[in-house]
Amino acid sequence: MTDDVLNLEVWKGNWDLPSVDNECLAVWAYCKFSGLPTKVQKSHQTNVFQSSLAKHNLPVLQHGSATESQLGNILSYLKNQGLGVDKNLSSKELADISAFSALIEEKLLPAYLHHWWVDTDTYVEITRPFYAKASPFPLNYFVPGRIQRAAKQHIYAPRTNDVINDEEVEMLVYKEAKECLNHLSYRLGENDFFFGDQPSSLDALVFGYVAPLLKAPLPNSQLANHVKGCPNLSGLCNRILNKYLPMSPEDLEEKRKRELEEMEKKQVDSLEFPNKRRNMILAALFALSSMIGYAFISGLVGVVIVDEGDYDGFSGVFGDDEGGGDDD
């Protein structure tokens, strides 16, 4: 079984990270720690489509005939197969992993979800555009909204009741998340990894959360700032990135391309400036002509008066003639 290649599907990367999603990063890092032969496929249109239809969330792991999605399921699958570095740990260390995983899921995840999916600035500027671009038409209109709804439910449903409102919940989840990061930082201490020299699934899990917070260009985020204030956590993150998930040549190529594209886009933007003015003038003309057209049709402008004038003039002339005739 160990010779079989693992097929892993993940959300694609950005900001020098191999993937932007915390679960994808964690699974990927864990496979690398364990030295498992892994073939990684970054989300392209068809597999997002398939996984959306199957209501799977990425990451998805295929191994032989088995398919597992989501971090917890994948880790327990690997454990049941006897794969992964965690098998070298003692039972007490495994117990610690369960406890800290529960701590992270309960205290850090809600604030993390709030940060990416509910906080308006981050959602509009970073999260929604990214996930929309990574999904195919027409799913790009639905995928971000669907994940956002799930995130909101995850944050608020267990906490809000008659006596505590959404704003209080937000304050609470951020406070708990910061405490959780502190606990992780204390537990890590001066060590290279949580359990000595060898990384474990807990390192992978923490890496998944910390890396996007450190690398993403976030305008102003209390969570990211707090992570930056825990030097040993950012040290852990960089250690894992350098040693296990360095940028591949294709990633570097893609990054260069993206930078070039952005440069070109900027130039095009500045070239487009006169066109914009022309468009504005055209729009103004169009608006003006349609307003005038409307005024004509609804009879606000004196067309009728002009018509009547003509008619009056005509009938007047006619009348005058007739009148004149009568007079004569």
Next chain:
Amino acid sequence: MASLVGEVMHLNIGPTEKWPSDVAFFQPYQVEQVTLPDYSNCLAVRTFLNMSGLKFDLQLKTNAEEMSPSGRVPFLKIGAFLIAEFDTIVANVNMRGLSISAHLDETERSEMTAYITMVHTVLYNAELYLSWIDKDIFSSTTRPRYGSVHPWPLSWVLPWKRQMEVKARLNACGWINKTEENVHDEIRACLQALSDRLDTNIYFFGEKPTELDALVFGHLYNLITFQLPDSRLTDIIKKYKNLADLCTRIEGKYYRDIKEN
């Protein structure tokens, strides 16, 4: 859930007295009314206060849940403050300098917090699932008990309303789609971790009990003794001998001895 207003008030004013003599502990009626998850929490807090050697006056109220500042039981009245639920009560006691885990270093305290969170999430969610989602237990135990103090239409409406809240909570954390077997597996995994951590020690962190011991005792003792239609859960717990011994030890030291005195 912490009451933030209460917390902020505490930070600003600070506790004036170490532990007043008239602290009252509010919980629903133990024999007729309280549900399985609520009673685990009540028992955990009581054990914690007993371990800390803090005196309190136990008050049984049919409407304890409505009286509580967070909407959950148990809650304490300490001087002018109402403080609800395990975490907040423990934090409050610690703030008064009466902590029973002061001898732990930072790493150990972080580990303790992690285990406390694990017990809170896994065992509490499992108890919620069993008592509110499991149809047999809900109709035979939870609904009659929860509704027992209300007259007829309310004795159906209020349990139903609470059931909706529990469903929303379990749905958000993905527990609603689990089968009973899955829930038992989760409990087993949690107990395995606790048992491995406890190993052959007297308490989780050495010779002295901590809040983690109180919380584990609250949940496990309650799961063993609460009258459920079948005994599968009790059998699961009894397999973890060192945890069952821990419960016996704590019960002997912090309940029987106190009664005898």
